[in-house]
Amino acid sequence: MTDTQNLGVTAAKGFRAAGVTAGLKASGTSDLALVVNDGPLHAAAGVFTSNRVHAAPVKWSRQVLKDGELAAVVLNSGGANACTGPEGFQDTHATAEKVAAELGVGAIEVAVCSTGLIGVRLPMDKLLPGIEQAAKALSSTGGEAAAIAIKTTDTVHKTAQVTSPAGWTVGGMAKGAGMLAPGLATMLVVVTTDAVVEAPQLDAALRDATRTTFDRVDSDGCMSTNDTVLLLASGASEVAPEQAEFAEAVRAVCANLARQLIGDAEGASKDIRIDVVNAATEDEAVDVARTISRSNLLKCAIHGEDPNWGRVLSAIGTTSAAFDPDQLDVAINNVWVCRNGGVGEDRELVSMKGREVVITADLKAGRADASIWTNDLTADYVHENSAYSS
Amino acid sequence: MTDTQNLGVTAAKGFRAAGVTAGLKASGTSDLALVVNDGPLHAAAGVFTSNRVHAAPVKWSRQVLKDGELAAVVLNSGGANACTGPEGFQDTHATAEKVAAELGVGAIEVAVCSTGLIGVRLPMDKLLPGIEQAAKALSSTGGEAAAIAIKTTDTVHKTAQVTSPAGWTVGGMAKGAGMLAPGLATMLVVVTTDAVVEAPQLDAALRDATRTTFDRVDSDGCMSTNDTVLLLASGASEVAPEQAEFAEAVRAVCANLARQLIGDAEGASKDIRIDVVNAATEDEAVDVARTISRSNLLKCAIHGEDPNWGRVLSAIGTTSAAFDPDQLDVAINNVWVCRNGGVGEDRELVSMKGREVVITADLKAGRADASIWTNDLTADYVHENSAYSS
Numbered sequence: 001m002t003d004t005q006n007l008g009v010t011a012a013k014g015f016r017a018a019g020v021t022a023g024l025k026a027s028g029t030s031d032l033a034l035v036v037n038d039g040p041l042h043a044a045a046g047v048f049t050s051n052r053v054h055a056a057p058v059k060w061s062r063q064v065l066k067d068g069e070l071a072a073v074v075l076n077s078g079g080a081n082a083c084t085g086p087e088g089f090q091d092t093h094a095t096a097e098k099v100a101a102e103l104g105v106g107a108i109e110v111a112v113c114s115t116g117l118i119g120v121r122l123p124m125d126k127l128l129p130g131i132e133q134a135a136k137a138l139s140s141t142g143g144e145a146a147a148i149a150i151k152t153t154d155t156v157h158k159t160a161q162v163t164s165p166a167g168w169t170v171g172g173m174a175k176g177a178g179m180l181a182p183g184l185a186t187m188l189v190v191v192t193t194d195a196v197v198e199a200p201q202l203d204a205a206l207r208d209a210t211r212t213t214f215d216r217v218d219s220d221g222c223m224s225t226n227d228t229v230l231l232l233a234s235g236a237s238e239v240a241p242e243q244a245e246f247a248e249a250v251r252a253v254c255a256n257l258a259r260q261l262i263g264d265a266e267g268a269s270k271d272i273r274i275d276v277v278n279a280a281t282e283d284e285a286v287d288v289a290r291t292i293s294r295s296n297l298l299k300c301a302i303h304g305e306d307p308n309w310g311r312v313l314s315a316i317g318t319t320s321a322a323f324d325p326d327q328l329d330v331a332i333n334n335v336w337v338c339r340n341g342g343v344g345e346d347r348e349l350v351s352m353k354g355r356e357v358v359i360t361a362d363l364k365a366g367r368a369d370a371s372i373w374t375n376d377l378t379a380d381y382v383h384e385n386s387a388y389s390s
Numbered sequence: 391m392t393d394t395q396n397l398g399v400t401a402a403k404g405f406r407a408a409g410v411t412a413g414l415k416a417s418g419t420s421d422l423a424l425v426v427n428d429g430p431l432h433a434a435a436g437v438f439t440s441n442r443v444h445a446a447p448v449k450w451s452r453q454v455l456k457d458g459e460l461a462a463v464v465l466n467s468g469g470a471n472a473c474t475g476p477e478g479f480q481d482t483h484a485t486a487e488k489v490a491a492e493l494g495v496g497a498i499e500v501a502v503c504s505t506g507l508i509g510v511r512l513p514m515d516k517l518l519p520g521i522e523q524a525a526k527a528l529s530s531t532g533g534e535a536a537a538i539a540i541k542t543t544d545t546v547h548k549t550a551q552v553t554s555p556a557g558w559t560v561g562g563m564a565k566g567a568g569m570l571a572p573g574l575a576t577m578l579v580v581v582t583t584d585a586v587v588e589a590p591q592l593d594a595a596l597r598d599a600t601r602t603t604f605d606r607v608d609s610d611g612c613m614s615t616n617d618t619v620l621l622l623a624s625g626a627s628e629v630a631p632e633q634a635e636f637a638e639a640v641r642a643v644c645a646n647l648a649r650q651l652i653g654d655a656e657g658a659s660k661d662i663r664i665d666v667v668n669a670a671t672e673d674e675a676v677d678v679a680r681t682i683s684r685s686n687l688l689k690c691a692i693h694g695e696d697p698n699w700g701r702v703l704s705a706i707g708t709t710s711a712a713f714d715p716d717q718l719d720v721a722i723n724n725v726w727v728c729r730n731g732g733v734g735e736d737r738e739l740v741s742m743k744g745r746e747v748v749i750t751a752d753l754k755a756g757r758a759d760a761s762i763w764t765n766d767l768t769a770d771y772v773h774e775n776s777a778y779s780s
């Protein structure tokens with residue numbers, strides 16, 4: 001498999017996309033994206049936020065995906081349509097109906113994704129004409145415009161793709177690092193493929209991929225009301241891949257997009273990978289890594305390029321994972337500054353000048369490993385998230 | 391009961407205290423406190439951090455408290471003595487032995503508390519002479535000097551007291567808001583009383599008090615390796631109170647000190663009380679309040695005086711507590727900005743100019759309530775915690 005140029009959701013054959021300006025954002029930049037699957041297959045799968053407070057478009061899209069088919073996805077930035085009550089759900093429904101009418105498909109074949117402020121109704125008088133505009137702009141090279149239109153506080157748009165020598169492609173786009181994006185919240189991802197894959201296999205590949213990619217991005221510990229990751233297959237390549245090979249391609253695209261999300265997290269100056277090794281179970285490795293990734297004190301220390309391993313240990317100590325506190329080893333950028341729960345190599349040996357920082361915690365309790373990506377905590381993060389909606 | 395002047399740990403009869411400069415801190419301010427119980431009773435109880443990575447003084451003090459007796463407590467700022475291995479434990483032991491020799495008591499009657507950087511050995515060549523100095527300086531009015539000597543990044547020292555009309559007193563001192571204090575970490579609290587109360591009753595009163603006071607202070611979600619709260623009884627008033635009345639006095643002193651900790655949290659500009667009402671159980675109320683209190687996005691919004699109720703709802707939605715997302719009400723400073731999971735009263739009605747902010751979440755799932763105190767997230771917090779040990 002090879003990475004080629006980044007056409008995102010239109011890298012795979014059988015897809016058209018567009019990104020237009022409906023006028024939802026005060027900034028006047030593009031804010032509405034449409035992705036259409038021209039088939040012949042219309043198989044689809046999705047994963048959604050596990051937040052019990054979830055937005056109208058999440059309720060809608062989860063429902064329409066039950067039959068494993070989608071003809072189109074419409075995405076808007078400039079408003080999350082979360083906590084907007086029955087009226088908000090009607091707005092989502094009307095959005096899907098409008099897309100369906102423009103494309104000549106059924107509304108239940110249209111997924112809807114929204115991102116922006118919670119608790120504010122969408123301006124439907126702008127959104128619905130925007131859909132007409134987007135339908136007219138659909139193009140087999142529209143993937144980049146679509147990726148740009150779903151940006152909120154993202155500084156760059158994010159696309160990725162993998163093409164198999166067998167002639168099929170997986171491509172995708174993403175916005176917004178986890179909940180790092182503020183009231184905005186939300187990670188929205190659409191991945192497309194022209195491989196011939198049915199819905200159950202799409203679902204399996206997507207769940208397997210998100211489990212170790214998007215689910216292990218934790219920039220600020222906050223969970224969105226709107227997170228949505230969709231995978232659509234057109235079958236246009238007429239090639240049916242082995243499931244393992246296909247799943248690996250989906251995983252590669254998701255991992256690439258997830259890494260881009262962390263690299264563009266709001267206010268962040270460091271991208272931090274927490275590697276927990278030799279845990280008793282993978283779940284415990286994830287739990288310990290996530291707990292470390294959520295220590296504000298540690299995130300501040302890393303911002304200050306301070307190899308403060310005591311803050312790693314104090315975070316590990318709050319978990320119930322199997323380990324002996326007097327056996328813990330911790331490395332920062334490969335310098336084992338903590339050995340057996342105490343002072344290890346000289347902390348002066350640690351260089352933290354680069355943007356990427358790797359923290360390794362060896363629990364010496366088994367053979368399971370897991371990694372979580374996070375960011376540092378900065379004054380810029382505070383500024384962006386305290387000034388946003390006021 | 392009445393609040394009078396703040397003599398802290400020497401407000402109750404039968405106690406002497408001192409605070410001196412042993413030279414542990416680069417700043418040259420006082421750093422060693424000694425509290426002595428002259429009896430006739432020497433009953434004591436303690437609660438400690440639940441962090442599995444805990445410091446040598448926590449291991450020591452937990453051990454010596456098993457018999458329910460203490461003659462003295464020695465506390466140092468300028469070093470946590472955590473993650474310092476067997477040598478660190480020997481340092482704690484030598485500290486207790488030195489105090490015991492100076493006072494003519496047994497080392498197992500001496501509790502030790504430390505606060506400061508993790509992973510650094512204490513300079514015993516300074517600490518031990520400091521103990522001699524402190525023993526000489528002991529005074530029945532030394533409570534304030536002791537409270538000053540345990541400060542780390544605290545901007546003010548913290549004492550509280552309650553005197554019963556029956557003639558007995560509970561007084562105490564505290565330092566460092568939860569883990570808000572940085573690598574420093576740590577809340578250290580010593581409460582004394584001249585009431586005639588045996589160890590089991592002290593223990594019951596202390597656990598009851600900390601459960602709803604110190605345990606509900608969560609300034610930045612981080613748990614220390616060194617947290618220690620001790621309660622010592624001298625019996626010098628010769629009055630044996632009713633348990634309920636005594637427990638209420640201990641709770642009042644702990645609540646007062648806990649509120650002072652939040653009010654002096656590092657870098658904070660707001661003190662935030664999260665009230666969760668009408669939860670199914672008290673545990674669920676605490677869980678929801680704590681989850682809200684740990685949302686960095688919400689803490690940033692409050693710093694920006696932005697009544698961003700969407701961030702409250704998105705935090706509540708991550709819990710497993712009983713509630714219907716479409717029934718949630720949220721008030722900010724008594725304005726119900728969210729009703730039934732959607733837009734409520736006009737957010738423009740909310741004033742957040744004051745330092746204290748109250749967020750109320752009504753789960754409509756039962757009759758249990760709980761409150762957690764937290765702080766906002768500020769650029770000053772980031773600065774203090776990224777610059778500290780580098």
